[in-house]
Amino acid sequence: MPPWFETTLAIFAAIAAVFFFGKYRETAAALHEAERMKHKLSKDLDRYRDVPQLRALRDGLVGERKLPEDDDGHAHLLIRDSGRKLVHVTVQKTASPVAGDEKIHYQSGGEQQLLQELE
Known part of the structure; x- marks a missing residue:
């Protein structure tokens, strides 16, 4: 070559x-x-x-949708946590509508706290 x-x-x-x-x-x-x-x-x-599940949770907690309740009045639901594992949540709920500009307060640690809307 x-x-x-x-x-x-x-x-x-x-x-x-x-x-x-x-x-x-x-x-x-x-x-x-x-x-x-x-x-x-x-x-x-x-x-x-998770969005449809969170909407269902919101509707169940504010009373627009019926959650399963036991004889004691506790609502029961199954949701998934961030690890996608099922979690059983028991809730004693009281829902009441809020007027347009009304401020809601709650007691925490002996002090009045202003409740912020969940985002």
Whole structure:
């Protein structure tokens, strides 16, 4: 084999290696980004998956929807915590509507506290 042919093959092999490793790094970066987005979207999906459950909880607590009650008047419900595990909650509820600009206070540690709306 002539030396110029061996040199040409070596140059083409080097160029092919550069393109191969460049494409490999690009693909690895794309896969890493896809995993990161999948994890982020999965967390977003978990948050949005809880929305109907939270609406049902809100409606049950304010009396727009009937929660199962026992003989003592305690309401019972099953909800999922942040770890997606079921939790049994027992509630003794008293719901009353609030006038437009009325301030609601509660007693905590012997002091009057202003109740803020849950956001």
